[in-house]
Amino acid sequence: MAYGRKKGAPARVPIEKGQVVRGATGGIKVALVYPNTYRAGMSSLGFQKVFQIFNAMDGMVCERVFLSETSSPAHSYETGRELGTFDIIAFSISFENDYANLVTLLDTAGIPPRQNQRNERHPLVMAGGVACFLNPEPLAPFMDCFLLGEIENTLHPFLNEIQAFPLKQHLTPELALKIPGLYIPSLYTPVYKNNVFTGHEKRHPLAPDTIKVEHLAHLENHQTVTGIISSDTAFKNTCLIETGRGCHHGCRFCSAGFIYRPPRNYPKAVITDAMDQASTLTNRIGLVSAAVSDHPKINDICSWGIDKSLHISFSSLRLDALTPQLVETLAASGVKTATIAPEAGTQRMRNIINKKITRSQILSAVETLVHGGIFNLKLYFMIGLPFETDEDVEGIISLTLDIREIFLAQSKKKKKIGTITLSVNPFVPKPATPFQWLPMAPSAVLKRRSAHLKNSLKKIPNMKINCESHRMARVNGLLARGDQRVADIIETAARKSWSKAVNKKDLATFLYREMQTDDPLAWDILDSGIKKSFLVRELKRAQNGKITPDCPMIPCDQCGICR
DSSP: OEEOOOTTOOSSOOOEESOOOOOSSSSEEEEEEESSOHHHHTTOHHHHHHHHHHHTSTTEEEEEEEOOSSSSOOBBTTTOOBGGGOSEEEEEOOOGGGHHHHHHHHHHTTOOSSGGGOOTTSOEEEEESTTTTTOOGGGGGGOSEEEOBOGGGTHHHHHHHOOSSSGGGGOOHHHHHHSTTEEOGGGEEEEEETTEEEEEEESSTTSOSSEEOBOOSOOTTOOOBOSSEESSSTTTTOEEEEOEESOSSOOTTOTHHHHTOSOEEOOHHHHHHHHHHHTTTOSEEEEESTTGGGOTTHHHHHHHHHHTTOEEEESOOOGGGOOHHHHHHHHHTTOOEEEEEEEOSSHHHHHHTTOOOOHHHHHHHHHHHHHTTOOEEEEEEEESOTTOOHHHHHHHHHHHHHHHHHHHHHHHHHTOOOOEEEEEEEOOOOTTSTTTTSOOOOHHHHHHHHHHHHHHHTTSTTEEEEEOOHHHHHHHHHHHHOOTTHHHHHHHHHHSOHHHHOOHHHHHHHTSOOOOTTSOOGGGGEEOSOOHHHHHHHHHHHHTTOOOOOOOSSOOSSSSTTO
């Protein structure tokens, strides 16, 4: 059914299909909040999944809330209810740069952002999402609780336990022990010595020592698919279907390759069933995972979709898994641009980050793509990677020029030439990865290297180069590795600006300080299942330029997740 917002609707209401609207009377009233625009929130498959789970529960009435386009209080998309009138405010958070929006949403709703400034009259404020189970600490002072990990394992038992008012009285140490993934920050006190974080002290003896980040053991009985297809998303009128979780390649900069271990794929039948259901609403299907082309049945899945006249696109392409059949699927579906990620320009640097692809594989993939009718390429590279040298940056230029040569040769054969777009991003060290202890590259180094890339490539025909803002990369790094003191910075940014919120002392404390591998980390409050000794070993292998084989995707004793 088509559906649009009721009270207080914006001038342009997106057309939605597929949503079943529940009655807004009775039960616990939940605001599921994406702390960004409607367009960003409805492009998030995770946000849509949580909305489906909430509304499948008896006794719950869940409505969506997004960041208001004005400075006025946010209202729900379904009924126009004001944010402050809900019983539960549940934030779904994917990206660190949305943290300040969370404070803005609470401020404009008349709700004190800080947990210790709210009382029983205020809604219970909670959060989940991938950014939270990387490191919840910068947001901890704002939250009554977090649910950390894959939501299928945590949401039902939590909501079943608190379906009686007042809700906050149920947030006890006993509940924290009982509910997997439940983190109640008020049960702990962060400790600092000489301006350095030294650990958490429990305020109650029954509080768990660490919070286990929850994962589904298998995906056979689950399905993650867009529930609401909208005309106003990054994937207009497209149904997104998750094909797997995690990635077995273990790139050392990538948190998804570690926090979602063990890697799991949905069975082919689950995916094709989702495609079949989606075909009643749209013929546009987006397959989503960390590496869609790694699914062992991806060719069969694509063939099934083509037979049903579906247009199929991928969220990611692994170069060494690219086949002519996959490219044929993309071209037949009208895909005009393929995104590939060499990440680094030299083999030395790719070995350091454990990106197990070679120069010849990269060039072969480009040839396959253009020959197959994909005439526009987007290339992802990083600068400021650990142990990077100026020669490695020169390698980006050299590799890009080689890519362009093959790109042009194949394009001329096809008598059609597209564009190569370089997206260059500063490396940000992330929690739960082997690089979590390392500092970010100094701003001066990043500026010099990005300027060199721009100057070397900007005048070349059929080529564009975009470099991410160094300032925002620094902010993201600070939020990724910060502790609870970063909450002050977030509040200031929400009410003023990031430039006024962040100072050199903050950057020195959280971003540019190299830590020892036995130093306490703010996110040690979480147990993701990965042994810290494994991450230390991976860091040492990176220092020595050694690659590590892929996760075998069968139980083993290497990283600890299968213990």
